[in-house]
Amino acid sequence: MLKLKVEEMSCGHCVKAVTEAANTVPDVDKVEVDLEGGLVTVTGNADSAAVISAISEAGYPAQKVA
Structure with a gap:
């Protein structure tokens, strides 16, 4: 399992974009x-x-959570 802190998510469209990018x-x-x-x-x-x-390229800076 991978946990990420993802910045700049603010709405349902962001959730969809991040989900699709990860998938x-x-x-x-x-x-x-x-x-x-x-x-x-x-x-x-x-x-x-x-x-x-993939998530970062979609426009949402992501980093691993320890």
Whole structure:
């Protein structure tokens, strides 16, 4: 499981865009977005750098939460 802090999410469109971006990465099984907390949880065996890159390229800066 990968937990990310994702900035600049403010609405349902943002949630959809982040979810779709993460789902483009191979081996992502599920994406859960906590809009209020600015957190995204990704389950599966996806490469974390690839998930972060995909979300960031969609316009939402992302970083791994320790």
